Amino acid sequence: MRILVLRGGALGDFLVTIPALRLLRNRWPGAQIELVGNARAAELGLVGGLLDSVHSQHEVRWSALYDGAPLRPEFAHWLGRFDLVISFWSDLDGALRRHFPQKPGDFIASGPKVSTKPAAKHFCDALAPLGLMTADYVARLDLSASVQAEADQRLGDFRDFVAYHPGSGSPKKNWPAGRWAELAARLGQPALAISGEAEQTDILWPEDLFVQRAHEWPLPLLAGALRRCSRYFGHDTGISHLAAAVGAESVLLFGPTDPETWAPPGEHVRVVKSGADLASIRVSDVVKAIQPTRKARF
Numbered sequence: 001m002r003i004l005v006l007r008g009g010a011l012g013d014f015l016v017t018i019p020a021l022r023l024l025r026n027r028w029p030g031a032q033i034e035l036v037g038n039a040r041a042a043e044l045g046l047v048g049g050l051l052d053s054v055h056s057q058h059e060v061r062w063s064a065l066y067d068g069a070p071l072r073p074e075f076a077h078w079l080g081r082f083d084l085v086i087s088f089w090s091d092l093d094g095a096l097r098r099h100f101p102q103k104p105g106d107f108i109a110s111g112p113k114v115s116t117k118p119a120a121k122h123f124c125d126a127l128a129p130l131g132l133m134t135a136d137y138v139a140r141l142d143l144s145a146s147v148q149a150e151a152d153q154r155l156g157d158f159r160d161f162v163a164y165h166p167g168s169g170s171p172k173k174n175w176p177a178g179r180w181a182e183l184a185a186r187l188g189q190p191a192l193a194i195s196g197e198a199e200q201t202d203i204l205w206p207e208d209l210f211v212q213r214a215h216e217w218p219l220p221l222l223a224g225a226l227r228r229c230s231r232y233f234g235h236d237t238g239i240s241h242l243a244a245a246v247g248a249e250s251v252l253l254f255g256p257t258d259p260e261t262w263a264p265p266g267e268h269v270r271v272v273k274s275g276a277d278l279a280s281i282r283v284s285d286v287v288k289a290i291q292p293t294r295k296a297r298f
Helices: 011-015 018-027 039-047 060-066 073-080 119-125 145-155 177-187 219-228 238-245 283-288
Strands: 002-006 032-037 053-056 084-087 107-109 162-165 191-195 211-215 231-234 250-254 269-273
Touching (some): 002 018, 018 032, 145 219
Parallel strands (some): 032 053, 191 211
């Protein structure tokens, strides 16, 4: 059995697809499952055993799927080797669909637009024609022993730490920088400060606080580090979904986006929201949210 999944987007988009990928893997444990999408994010599916191969969504060859011209023979032959193709790519005019064989059940298309709560339900519901259904939308990410060991080696003696991801892809989704520092001072634990490209890194962490910076760490190693944190704080970001997927006790701050759709589900995740403006969330609000969360047993 060979399965091809077309799924675009960034880290969070991949992670909300994990419950659907797990449905496929559980149904066909010996299948060759390949994914076209964000290669950096999908590497997590490789180390977690959900995927067997990953292809970057930025490769030029995929643009031919939206062209009316016939595909190059070798590309058409490669696509024809798959028994099942599942597309979460946009295909408003059906151009992509026309490139696949017309056998019943060999092609499933759902598109990327999410209208379900939570978002993971959208991708799981698309698999209903295959007889695959679930009400469990919690993303659970497994890590190999070697990946976890490498993450532990990178952390060294850094233990009993709190992980913070104060950035996001949009300034509107960021809590004021000074409040991150105030929160860290209130908690008083060593801090793992996570940041990515073009994210805010100018947090003035308390001088008496030991801070280890995790700037653009490889995602599998960051996942392993998040498994070791005592607690995680972040925004509506892919990194927050990653923390939740490895079972970290998480407190997530939401502003303009809807947490019922975009917050990772799970009893170990607590959401703090006070209208559309993150600046209206006080440090005391975040501290109060700590107690109800708990470590997931993944």
